[in-house]
Amino acid sequence: MQPITLNINGEQHEVSVRPHWSLAYVIREKIGLTGTKTGCEMGTCGSCTVLLDGKPYFSCLRMAIDSSSYAITTIEGLDADGKLHPLQQAFIEDHGMQCGFCTPGMIIAAKALLDENPAPAEQEIREAIGGHLCRCGTYMRIVKSIQKGARLARGN
Amino acid sequence: MGAETTVVGKSLPLIDAREKVTGRLKYAGDLPPLHRMHYAKVLRSPYAHARIVNIDTSKAEALPGVSAVLTHKDDITGRKKTCNTPWVDPSFNFRGPMISQEVCYVGDEVAVVSAVDEDTAKQALRLIEVEYEELPAVFDLEQSMLAGAPKVRPWGPNALEPSLFRWGDVDAGFREADHIIENRITLGNQQHAPLDRNACIADWDGDKLSIWTSTQALFWIRDAVTDFFELSPNKVRVHSTPTGGSFGLWWGNNFMFLAIAVARKAKRPVRLVLTRDEVQTTVKRRERPLIDARIGIKADGTMVAQSYRHIMDNGAYGNKFDPYQSVADIYTTPHGKAEFIGVATNLLPAGCMRGVGDLTLAYAIEQTVDMAAEKINMDPVEFRLKNHWRPGDICHTSQEVLFAKLLFNREPEVALTSSGLEECIRKGAEKFGWKEKWKGWGKPSSVDGNKVRGVGLGISTHISGLAFFGFNGITIKVNPDGTMVLTTGIGRMGQGGDTTQAMVAAEVLGVELGDVNVVDGDSEVCGHTMVTFGSNGMHMVARATKAAAEDARRQILEFAAQRLEANPEDLDIRDKRIFVKGSPEVGVTLKDLMSSPIYQYLSPPEVIGRASKGVEFDKAGKMMICDYAEVEIDRRTAQLRVVKFVAYHDSGTIVNPAVCENQVAGGYCQSLGMATTEHLVFDEESGAILNPNFMDYKILGPLDMPDPEIYFEQVYDEDGPFGAKGIGEGVTCAVPVAISNAVYNAIGVRLHPPITPDKIMRALKQNPR
Numbered sequence: 001m002q003p004i005t006l007n008i009n010g011e012q013h014e015v016s017v018r019p020h021w022s023l024a025y026v027i028r029e030k031i032g033l034t035g036t037k038t039g040c041e042m043g044t045c046g047s048c049t050v051l052l053d054g055k056p057y058f059s060c061l062r063m064a065i066d067s068s069s070y071a072i073t074t075i076e077g078l079d080a081d082g083k084l085h086p087l088q089q090a091f092i093e094d095h096g097m098q099c100g101f102c103t104p105g106m107i108i109a110a111k112a113l114l115d116e117n118p119a120p121a122e123q124e125i126r127e128a129i130g131g132h133l134c135r136c137g138t139y140m141r142i143v144k145s146i147q148k149g150a151r152l153a154r155g156n
Numbered sequence: 157m158g159a160e161t162t163v164v165g166k167s168l169p170l171i172d173a174r175e176k177v178t179g180r181l182k183y184a185g186d187l188p189p190l191h192r193m194h195y196a197k198v199l200r201s202p203y204a205h206a207r208i209v210n211i212d213t214s215k216a217e218a219l220p221g222v223s224a225v226l227t228h229k230d231d232i233t234g235r236k237k238t239c240n241t242p243w244v245d246p247s248f249n250f251r252g253p254m255i256s257q258e259v260c261y262v263g264d265e266v267a268v269v270s271a272v273d274e275d276t277a278k279q280a281l282r283l284i285e286v287e288y289e290e291l292p293a294v295f296d297l298e299q300s301m302l303a304g305a306p307k308v309r310p311w312g313p314n315a316l317e318p319s320l321f322r323w324g325d326v327d328a329g330f331r332e333a334d335h336i337i338e339n340r341i342t343l344g345n346q347q348h349a350p351l352d353r354n355a356c357i358a359d360w361d362g363d364k365l366s367i368w369t370s371t372q373a374l375f376w377i378r379d380a381v382t383d384f385f386e387l388s389p390n391k392v393r394v395h396s397t398p399t400g401g402s403f404g405l406w407w408g409n410n411f412m413f414l415a416i417a418v419a420r421k422a423k424r425p426v427r428l429v430l431t432r433d434e435v436q437t438t439v440k441r442r443e444r445p446l447i448d449a450r451i452g453i454k455a456d457g458t459m460v461a462q463s464y465r466h467i468m469d470n471g472a473y474g475n476k477f478d479p480y481q482s483v484a485d486i487y488t489t490p491h492g493k494a495e496f497i498g499v500a501t502n503l504l505p506a507g508c509m510r511g512v513g514d515l516t517l518a519y520a521i522e523q524t525v526d527m528a529a530e531k532i533n534m535d536p537v538e539f540r541l542k543n544h545w546r547p548g549d550i551c552h553t554s555q556e557v558l559f560a561k562l563l564f565n566r567e568p569e570v571a572l573t574s575s576g577l578e579e580c581i582r583k584g585a586e587k588f589g590w591k592e593k594w595k596g597w598g599k600p601s602s603v604d605g606n607k608v609r610g611v612g613l614g615i616s617t618h619i620s621g622l623a624f625f626g627f628n629g630i631t632i633k634v635n636p637d638g639t640m641v642l643t644t645g646i647g648r649m650g651q652g653g654d655t656t657q658a659m660v661a662a663e664v665l666g667v668e669l670g671d672v673n674v675v676d677g678d679s680e681v682c683g684h685t686m687v688t689f690g691s692n693g694m695h696m697v698a699r700a701t702k703a704a705a706e707d708a709r710r711q712i713l714e715f716a717a718q719r720l721e722a723n724p725e726d727l728d729i730r731d732k733r734i735f736v737k738g739s740p741e742v743g744v745t746l747k748d749l750m751s752s753p754i755y756q757y758l759s760p761p762e763v764i765g766r767a768s769k770g771v772e773f774d775k776a777g778k779m780m781i782c783d784y785a786e787v788e789i790d791r792r793t794a795q796l797r798v799v800k801f802v803a804y805h806d807s808g809t810i811v812n813p814a815v816c817e818n819q820v821a822g823g824y825c826q827s828l829g830m831a832t833t834e835h836l837v838f839d840e841e842s843g844a845i846l847n848p849n850f851m852d853y854k855i856l857g858p859l860d861m862p863d864p865e866i867y868f869e870q871v872y873d874e875d876g877p878f879g880a881k882g883i884g885e886g887v888t889c890a891v892p893v894a895i896s897n898a899v900y901n902a903i904g905v906r907l908h909p910p911i912t913p914d915k916i917m918r919a920l921k922q923n924p925r
Contacts, residue, residue, distance in 0.1 A: 039353065099649060
């Protein structure tokens with residue numbers, strides 16, 4: 001076991017990890033932030049996406065032990081001040097979800113997109129979530145929700 | 157038509173949407189650990205059929221941190237077939253014996269270990285030494301049916317007793333026909349492949365068991381557990397959590413029995429979460445059908461006879477013998493026959509997946525119907541308009557008929573309640589632009605260099621629950637401020653059932669959706685509700701929800717009548733206020749009524765509405781489906797892409813349009829996957845699944861298809877709550893065949909799903925044009 005400190009959503013978490021534990025595993029099982037979902041554990045579904053210094057990564061493919069130097073953002077970080085992120089508000093209003101399992105990963109990926117590109121075209125949105133699966137097949141309304149979230153974030 | 161509504165018909169947000177977008181919604185794998193909880197891992201068979209000659213667990217047991225190792229020697233095998241209804245028999249879709257000495261497919265359970273953490277449990281699995289004696293296995297459906305075929309499993313025959321439906325005189329019908337079209341089809345093995353993974357926590361307190369598991373089958377799991385472990389229902393408490401997708405995977409399996417049995421041996425709470433590989437290869441898959449279809453038509457295109465023989469691959473433990481929901485009735489013919497045979501193979505168990513039976517059989521029917529229309533050179537839209545069934549027509553192949561025969565030796569007549577099928581076909585053709593695109597049989601709708609396009613359609617139907625699904629027990633408790641709590645056993649798999657049931661209650665009680673909390677998923681609290689399957693939520697379960705709301709409303713009006721010195725019949729509720737119909741100024745708010753003491757009790761009133769209800773035996777509410785597809789094939793690369801897709805569906809009144817659009821879009825996405833990319837590949841030698849992950853089993857993503865165009869023909873169904881019928885499963889049923897029919901018209905060759913580029917390439921060589 002190796003003691004490390006993870007900076008998640010602005011809080012420091014001291015945990016002991018084994019070298020082979022993924023960041024997703026530690027976030028969920030050792031820190032208890034289960035909003036980060038693990039569907040495939042091999043980088044093919046996108047459910048476990050988190051931000052490392054603002055960039056989206058599949059946390060199932062990253063080792064926890066290598067993640068100390070980053071500012072990590074999980075879905076729980078988006079409404080940490082008690083106020084929903086515009087993307088979260090838009091997903092609620094426009095039904096950008098069915099079962100909700102892919103939703104945290106989709107919203108995190110969309111946040112990374114909007115932080116770089118506040119007014120993305122539809123194709124840019126689809127490419128930004130291109131590595132994410134929604135087995136309920138909700139893409140149509142996920143894309144609409146991200147478009148609306150972008151509008152809300154821009155204040156119109 | 158129904159009266160004006162204030163809640164029903166609006167795209168109100170899901171009541172659990174906030175939990176979903178913040179990541180706070182707990183699926184079973186997200187639940188916090190219990191005190192002293194251990195973690196389970198499963199050792200699985202590498203052989204399709206084998207007997208365990210010897211199993212040595214001593215090294216695993218000696219590993220520090222291991223609390224229990226469970227093998228066939230623990231004899232957890234439950235009782236066999238003790239229930240008098242096949243629906244709660246654990247061997248129906250569930251399997252019978254578990255962790256037995258004979259393993260019957262690659263992935264069958266050999267041992268379960270519980271340990272202090274997952275790493276230790278995995279390490280212990282490697283220390284278990286097993287000696288197998290391989291037994292003959294059979295993977296092919298037809299070979300499994302032969303006399304002398306290897307016996308797939310220690311109990312029961314390989315081929316189950318056929319289920320047979322007949323009407324008219326089918327031989328005479330075919331003699332009358334001018335043309336007879338015969339067609340044999342088979343399809344790929346689709347996997348439900350939800351993103352979430354099956355999970356269960358089991359905790360024994362003496363002889364009392366609690367489990368937390370992801371399922372849409374709260375009471376079925378409860379009943380199966382009580383039956384299998386020989387417990388009284390008052391010793392078992394099941395907590396069902398929402399599931400991250402399901403499509404049928406989260407009922408009709410009993411992986412949770414492994415957690416229950418190992419927890420009992422370890423004397424600790426134990427959690428079992430399946431890996432992605434295990435979800436794909438050890439729980440369940442869609443049945444692979446082998447269907448012989450035969451259709452007889454007159455020269456003018458009138459269908460006179462139809463006959464279907466549907467053989468279904470049940471895999472090692474599936475026990476399905478009745479896949480027909482009713483699609484064999486989608487064309488009304490005086491003569492017909494539908495036969496179904498469930499057959500076991502030494503492959504991953506198969507069972508219900510979204511649209512079961514109606515998807516596979518609709519594929520066979522709708523392709524054969526196209527061949528029939530081609531035979532007489534008739535437009536396929538016209539052919540369907542001429543022959544499709546109508547409201548009041550008899551449902552010859554309804555499951556009701558089969559189960560009534562099996563259980564009560566009676567043969568009821570079941571009639572279709574309502575149908576917008578004709579409008580779906582007609583209006584769908586207009587929205588799609590059928591007339592402009594249709595260029596004749598086997599002809600592309602357009603050609604642009606190497607790119608050829610073709611169009612096709614398919615119709616189908618699906619149930620909205622069935623009478624033999626039984627009762628749904630619902631309660632509605634009104635709080636002192638007029639808000640309320642609805643308890644229901646409905647499953648939450650992403651279909652929004654909790655939201656739409658609450659909408660029905662809110663509509664009846666004149667309150668807003670936000671005033672209704674929903675409590676679900678606790679077998680000690682909720683009324684017995686059937687598994688959420690067979691698209692039963694919005695039609696069948698909602699009939700009970702509406703009745704419970706009406707019961708609460710009656711009680712409220714009686715209390716209000718005392719208060720207002722009026723007759724209850726003269727009162728109405730709207731916008732959380734009860735008033736006299738003739739003089740709306742005389743009234744009382746729901747909050748005032750429910751929080752003020754009444755004279756006789758010196759206390760405020762207590763209102764609990766309740767109902768236990770299902771659907772009527774002789775009426776079948778079915779959703780109607782017509783899908784149109786245009787595909788484009790690149791003749792150089794054999795790539796297929798969808799250009800346009802129009803879904804025109806009748807699910808009666810649409811209670812929440814956004815929820816329903818998501819259902820249709822999702823059905824299209826999944827079924828397009830089945831039509832083009834999704835197929836579990838079994839190794840021909842070993843029977844092992846070669847693509848147990850999302851890398852090799854391709855689910856469609858956001859860049860893989862255009863959005864569908866979705867339309868609803870809202871035919872008011874007199875038997876449905878506010879005129880509603882079911883929706884969730886039927887949305888998948890006509891997609892694969894619409895795609896397949898379109899491919900035929902593009903390239904002139906009939907291909908079966910999965911229609912992959914290699915098949916298209918071979919077809920293009922065979923028919924270069």
